[in-house]
Amino acid sequence: MREFLKTKGFKMTPQRELIFRSFFELTDHVSVDELYIKVRKKDSSIGYSTVWRNLKLICKVGLAEEVNVGDGITRYDHITKVPHGHLFCINCKKLIEFNVEQIIAILAQTASDKNFAPESFKIEIQGYCEECSKDNKSDSNGFSQKQQKLN
Amino acid sequence: MREFLKTKGFKMTPQRELIFRSFFELTDHVSVDELYIKVRKKDSSIGYSTVWRNLKLICKVGLAEEVNVGDGITRYDHITKVPHGHLFCINCKKLIEFNVEQIIAILAQTASDKNFAPESFKIEIQGYCEECSKDNKSDSNGFSQKQQKLN
DNA sequence: AGTCTAAATGAAAACGACTTTCATTTTCAA
DNA sequence: TTGAAAATGAAAGTCGTTTTCATTTAGACT
Known part of the structure; x- marks a missing residue:
């Protein structure tokens, strides 16, 4: 190092x-x-x-x-060598990785079609992980925790 | 309204x-x-x-x-009715939308496989748009503009 | 080993987007 | 018309990030 x-x-x-x-x-x-x-x-x-x-x-x-x-x-x-996407649990803030090879291929094509020179890809799913989805059925309006409150 | x-x-x-x-x-x-x-x-x-x-x-x-x-x-x-992804130009900050139906289908399957309850999907490509990629060949280290500087 | 210069450190201050507070004004239902 | 609830504008507060600055340290070169 x-x-x-x-x-x-x-x-x-x-x-x-x-x-x-x-x-x-x-x-x-x-x-x-x-x-x-x-x-x-x-x-x-x-x-x-x-x-x-x-x-x-x-x-x-x-x-x-x-x-x-x-x-x-x-x-x-x-x-890591393999690019990956993230599952982000809105409730417990855990980040879980998943494979995105297939998706990257599609995105590369999309970028190319639009003459866009890609530097990086971001693929993310926000929602509730297995544990948190057991109880947390409510409170899903698309706002993040931080932005939940409005006055 | x-x-x-x-x-x-x-x-x-x-x-x-x-x-x-x-x-x-x-x-x-x-x-x-x-x-x-x-x-x-x-x-x-x-x-x-x-x-x-x-x-x-x-x-x-x-x-x-x-x-x-x-x-x-x-x-x-x-x-809008159709979900879409974003092409974000690191240089001019422009956001361009693109169709992601096919990708959403894959992601929904991925989430389901992991017992993750999705609330929203984010699909994004960062890079240089057609205009900006003409001149901006250098300076692509993966940092955003704001984070470019380090001391 | 001693010296020098650039890099690194720690504390504190600055930054900047976002969010809240508060006194005041406005909306609108009764 | 009136009163309660909601909305407004200005200012202050929040909070993660970033910079400043005085000081220390690493490592190249005598």
């Missing part, structure tokens, strides 16, 4: 090491806050902005990407 | 009338700021929060929905 970063002009530091490690240990999508909390448990002197900057850096060097489901929180997703 | 709102417990006002009219005149996706500017040209005494609240109201009564492409700006999209 140190060498990898060096080739891109970045230095390794103890803080960075810890942040990178912590991020790659996780398998799910993490927000800055979540990673900050996790990292703080190991080194409580690390600042929030350092965590933030390093997540941005991980994206910049191509090892993660931002996921934005519209609830106002940016999450960071490991970049 | 007045009657329609009345049935839902809302009142009509001159400001609301103007805001609704202005919104429905537009065919494209508008942000609060954009609508605020448009509305101000007709009545410069209208407040920003009134425009914001009325866009929320239009959503609430089911005539529009929020679109969030991850650039930090919420746009409001007219609800």
Whole structure:
């Protein structure tokens, strides 16, 4: 990792090491806050902005990407070889991945038809996961939690 | 419109009338700021929060929905009968719609396979539109404009 | 090992879109 | 006409994100 970063002009530091490690240990999508909390448990002197900057850096060097489901929180997703879509549970905020090969093929064709040069694809289903759909039958008006309230 | 709102417990006002009219005149996706500017040209005494609240109201009564492409700006999209995806130009911020019937069918199946109860689908391609891809060959690292800068 | 420069850090402040508050005005049903 | 509920405008508040700035540190080069 140190060498990898060096080739891109970045230095390794103890803080960075810890942040990178912590991020790659996780398998799910993490927000800055979540990673900050996790990292703080190991080194409580690390600042929030350092965590933030390093997540941005991980994206910049191509090892993660931002996921934005519209609830106002940016999450960071490991970049895997296979592109995937997200099932986002409106209730428990869980993100579940699913395969989108077939869909990407269709989208690539769509873009091409419209002379649009695609950089990335976003495929997302919002709804209720298996657990949450058991109880949560009501309250589904299409607004996100945050936007639910209106006066 | 007045009657329609009345049935839902809302009142009509001159400001609301103007805001609704202005919104429905537009065919494209508008942000609060954009609508605020448009509305101000007709009545410069209208407040920003009134425009914001009325866009929320239009959503609430089911005539529009929020679109969030991850650039930090919420746009409001007219609800049409046909569901559609969005081509978002990273450069000029234009949103272009496209048909997604086939894809929705696949996604519905996917959700069903995972016992996920879908409420809405989001299908989006980020990239460069025909005009912008003519010059903008560089600068495509997957970051949105806003997130481009890092220190 | 010592020195230098660019990069990295932490704390705090700034930013910006969104949302709420509050005093006042307006709508509309009775 | 009148009163309760809803709507408005201005201003302030919220909150995740981003930048600033003074200081420290990494790593290249003597």
